[in-house]
Amino acid sequence: MIDRGVPWASAVVGLILVFAIRYRRGSKADRHPLPAIVSREFEIGWTAATIFLFLFVFWWAASAEIGAYSVPRDAIEIHVVAKQWMWKTQASNGAREINELHVPVNAPVKLILTSQDVIHSFYVPAFRLKRDALPDQLTETWFQATKTGTYGLLCTEYCGTDHARMLGRVIVMEPEDYARWLSAQPEGDDLAHQGERLFSERGCAGCHAPGSTVHAPDLAGIWGRPVPLEGGRIATADAAYIRDSILQPGRDVVAGYRPIMPSYAGLLSDGEIQALTAYLRGLGSAPAVARTPGLPDLRSNVPGSAPERSPAMVPGAPVQDRPAPAGPAVRP
Incomplete structure (x- = not known):
């Protein structure tokens, strides 16, 4: 069975060959004079404007991307350890969870990730957040939830037999509810x-x-x-x-x-x-x-x-x- 793209590719290549031969330099093809608007100054200006626009968009996108990696100084720190097949989280005050992460709304949270075995990938689709957890290494990322609710947590790096069942959830709470939840956790050393x-x-x-x-x-x-x-x-x-x-x-x-x-x-x-x-x-x-x-x-x-x-x-x-x-x- 012939691929559907083959006829279109053949047509394009054929037209290129026809035009290259028909309008080659020195041929007797009828060439109308260029419109007055098409001048060297116009081409230089259009090219310069295009280059400037490209550089501006590149600078803007790069600045936004780099800024996204700058963790706010007041970020709440959470340590995440990935393991076949679960997510273990621990806050600096000692509060621990498995496959769950409670956070307050409108507060920046810094995640420090590592893995006990193979490569995993911490992924919260609703937050557009994805970061690999690597064995024997530390990786960092951060996010700030702007709406309360419960959001799915997935592993997007194939990590073994039960990879598809390595699920969890991020629970975003109002600050007052989060403070009450935090105080209700079993006491332990930080x-x-x-x-x-x-x-x-x-x-x-x-x-x-x-x-x-x-x-x-x-x-x-x-x-x-x-x-x-x-x-x-x-x-x-x-x-x-x-x-x-x-x-x-x-x-x-x-x-x-x-x-x-x-x-x-x-x-x-x-x-x-x-x-x-x-x-x-x-x-x-x-x-x-x-x-x-x-x-x-x-x-x-x-x-x-x-x-x-x-x-x-x-x-x-x-x-x-x-x-x-x-x-x-x-x-x-």
Whole structure:
């Protein structure tokens, strides 16, 4: 059976050949003079205007796209771990959910995604939101829901037998309802406190505490700062750097230190690495963040921010019971 496009393609190619031969340079074909309006100045002006329009549209679209990746400073932070075949979410205050995500309306929410096994893709069609969750890597995205309701959550990367059943929902609530829902969740330690315990239990404090006899970098206040590495390179102490330093400590060795730290690959889960990262971020200092009207103080959920430091936030200090920070924390 002949493809329907073949006759049309043949007709176009035939016309091109006929016109190329009939009106070739030097042929006796009748050529009427061009209209007076078609001049060199007109062609130059039209071409310049077209180029300017193209560049303007390109700049406008690129600016809007780049701006969409800039997470607002007051965004509520949610950690998402994908696993065959479920979505596990945890807010910075410790509230955990499986295949559900509660968020307040008209509030920006930052998602930090990773995967425990294969590549998954976090997709909320109603929000035009899609971001891959990769094993052994962190990816980020953000959104701000503008209408309350329940919206479907899908995985759009084939991830195994039950890929089509890896479903969830995003529940967008009024700020007051969200605050009540949040306060009704089982109490538990926030990510920073979990990381604080892990920092001691896993032996990190034995090397990185200020009074340690082992020559290792002091991690207090390191978050967000440049770190000089061997070979003259500079790295920024962000979530990706912390994760790589835990799993691949020999790759980026801090200048002036020997590569003696063991790898924790296979010894720490993704959730534990997230908790340690939250704790190390809390060791830094940042200006206070304005509260979202109608919501609890979300300062501890804002990337780069931290509550006021206490002795329990210093590496090697004993863990103390403290009240968990107030809330966690959605742009279509």
